[in-house]
Amino acid sequence: MSDYREIVENGLWKQNPGVVQLLGLCPTLAVTSTVVNGLSLGLATVLVMAASNAAVAPVRRWVPSEIRIPVFILIIAALVTVIDLVMHAYMHALHGVLGIFIPLIVTNCIVLARVEAFAAKNPLAPSALDGLMMGLGLTAVLTLLGALRELLGRGTLLSGLDLALGPAFKDFMVTVIPDYQGFLLAALPPGAFLGLALLIAARNWAESRRAAARPTTPAALAHGH
């Protein structure tokens, strides 16, 4: 049970792919111009990560170590293509927005990293959970970064929700700052780097405050020296 707890904690906080491992920066920086883009690509990545971890774990014993990387990439690429086709068929508008980034999930190193580091060594259930949690951790970062950039760049939140869920959701867009002229830096790629830096700093700050608040144990003292 504590194993699963640790997997959850690692994915969401301790080993968060977005702000701790800093893996998968390609989509992080490219698509996070709005909340909806960040969240959608994040969820697609969650799906790919959980599915590829779950697919690799049961067959891990039959994959000779010489060819494990090509086999893993093959599995990941096949799953991503399936998700791409399904999105194209049933979520056409969103596919138009995220289209070019979906195939790029294959090259997102966090996916292969988790397959190689976790699913290749663990049974099905913890592997699937690891993929899910790492994916959700990344999604949280993508969404936050998207919110930050959309708010600063355009003064809105949740714009484009209608593309993801249908025209009925157009009114969900929140104009936080009316008559906002826009702040180009936040909307362009440099804004992603700066925003990510702020998120990393915020996490480090929270972590150091937590560490400071924790009562010093002898073990920690010994470790300090």
Add this chain to the structure above:
Amino acid sequence: MNGGAQESLFRHTLITTGVMVAFAVACTALLVSTHLTTREPIAASVREAKLRLLEQVLPAELHDNDLLADPLTLPPGTLGNREAAPVYRATLVGRPTAVLLEVTAPDGYAGDIRLLVGIRENGELTGVRVLEHKETPGLGDYIDIARSDWIQNFDGLSLAKLADDGWRVKKDGGHFDYMAGATITPRAVIRAVHAALKYFEQHRATLLGLPAKEETS
């Protein structure tokens, strides 16, 4: 001993290759079945998205035909298009009412701007929409209907209503508004729409599918 080691290396290689092939076959089978099941829905949603787009520049009362049924194709190089571009023809009870042209403005601030231009049979614009652009977000992207209504300035205009020197931004002495700091983008769009109207004027009969004799009468 040596022979045994070689044999086991051979066996190992064979197994490894077999595993790789097995995974390749399994993944291919998965992709083929997904492709087959999603092919129809993808075609349907591409078609529906296209129709929805066409209807943005074409008032519903102007046509009762299936716009995608019988498109004309313009050769590459026409109207700035790098590839062959379709022309959709609208008819109402069999009479041609409008055409929808795909036009490329090659001189945008950041490369090509692809436009959809609707022209009524009398030469008036029914509407213009941007299909694809790479203009600076927050600056040149006001040509996109999702950002501003600027593109609706074209609605109802024609060569007859606006003389050649009016097809410019106000800064250049023309008719069109623009946003300070981003004039290259609207210039490119205006030029491309103007060129489309000229092209329509010259090839009216062919584009509308009129018989040649009606053109001469």
